[in-house]
Amino acid sequence: MRHFIDIQDYTARELEDLLELIRVLKEATKARALPPLLAGASLGMIFEEPSTRTRVSFEVAMTKLGGHALYLRPGEIHMGVRETIADTARVLSRMVDGIEARLLKHSAILELARWSTVPVINGLTDVQHPTQVLCDVFTMMEHLPPGKTLRDIRVTFVGDATNVCNSLVQICSRLGISFTHAAPARYQLTPEYRAMAEANCRESGAMLRITEDVEEAVADADFIYTDLWWWVDQEHEKEERVAAFKPRYQVTADLLARAPAHVKFMHCLPASRGVEVTDDVMDGPHSIVFDQAENRLHTEIALLVYCLRPQLQFPSVSLATRQQARVYEVLRERFGIE
Known part of the structure; x- marks a missing residue:
């Protein structure tokens, strides 16, 4: 499992691979041919401050990939107030497939990643903005x-x-x-x-x-x-x-x-x-500032695929068929629901 917290955590080769993934997925998105690589997946998005590009890009990216994004802001969750960051991370990890966090202090996202059992993506802290600069270099490549x-x-x-x-x-x-x-x-x-x-x-x-x-x-x-x-x-x-x-x-x-x-x-x-x-x-x-802004979307699509897709376990056709048959059987026999 890989988090995306700090650029220094990634080698030049890994960053180059991510840039190529952005390019390929952008082409697919523009052609309206992006596969639903995160079908059924959920992303918890924690925002301690307002955001336009980060919030919209991650939320739209999850939708385009067949998943769902949940916007969580102060006053709606207890993190750091009535509940520790560690407990919040462990609870969310049981319910979502990934966490994106835009936090005021970098120490908070490190603590979140420490306790999370799903990938954590840094949407901005007081000292880092790695998703932005990955987008920036991709934009430079286009120009x-x-x-x-x-x-x-x-x-x-x-x-x-x-x-x-x-x-x-x-x-x-x-x-x-x-x-x-x-x-x-x-x-x-x-x-x-x-x-x-x-x-x-x-x-x-x-x-x-x-x-x-x-x-x-x-x-x-x-x-x-x-x-x-x-x-x-x-x-x-x-x-x-x-x-x-x-x-x-x-x-x-x-x-x-x-x-x-x-x-x-x-x-x-x-x-x-x-x-x-x-x-x-x-x-x-x-x-080229608005090319940059658009490329936040394509960068987030690539990061979500890179971080979340390897963690998802998709059932075989036979297993899915058996499980679905069992669900419908219980609904019919116990509750009379067809």
């Missing part, structure tokens, strides 16, 4: 510059070292994609994630660059990526963060003009338009 392979491209992340930035530097350095983080020193990658990425780079041959010079950072970028400047529990820092990032680290048409002509702009969304990115960039010809 590779002419003549370049995945290992040839350069990705520049502009702005705060968010959970997305952490996961993105992990997957890029794992797969041999050179990564630059441009931000004021205070908001750059932590020593932990920098060391992790450097170790990955030594294996993959990728390059890691961390700088305050955003103009230099975008000069050779094939993809420029940004994210929100503040998130949950950082609202009190809003003014300080805006002062640190704006205007130099705002992604504008002028900043894009410093990059190669083929550069693409990416954002995990939601975006604060006019803050970390301007409207003319979000809606302009370099933007």
Whole structure:
């Protein structure tokens, strides 16, 4: 059984296999020929904060695969309040075939996975967003510059070292994609994630660059990526963060003009338009943000198949026939139900 909690848990080969699975299942989905690979399966979705893309993509993915998704939010379940995370994990494991969780603290999803006997998929925590960045790299593959392979491209992340930035530097350095983080020193990658990425780079041959010079950072970028400047529990820092990032680290048409002509702009969304990115960039010809958003669905389809399908035990035709006959026999003889 495999959880999908942290990009570092996966080798480059495993990530490449997942990317190929996304591609194949996306083609099948577009052709309305996706097989019901999770027929009858259920996914418990725990959300400690609101979500658009994560919730919709997982719920639609389960439906397209022939299964069912159950949305669980604070106030509707007791996890972490009247019931321990461990007990919640053990109860849900008896009722669903997989758990997707979007939690405020990474320690909580590690505890959930520790006690769960079904696969757990990380839908976002305070320090990680692995489903997003798997989607991001797949989107890059669909928009590779002419003549370049995945290992040839350069990705520049502009702005705060968010959970997305952490996961993105992990997957890029794992797969041999050179990564630059441009931000004021205070908001750059932590020593932990920098060391992790450097170790990955030594294996993959990728390059890691961390700088305050955003103009230099975008000069050779094939993809420029940004994210929100503040998130949950950082609202009190809003003014300080805006002062640190704006205007130099705002992604504008002028900043894009410093990059190669083929550069693409990416954002995990939601975006604060006019803050970390301007409207003319979000809606302009370099933007692939809505391709990214759509690919969350195809990424979730692949992750659910990868994680849940191996755990499902489908009966043989003869066993299914015998079991169904017995059910109908009891209904008829005991309750008079045909």
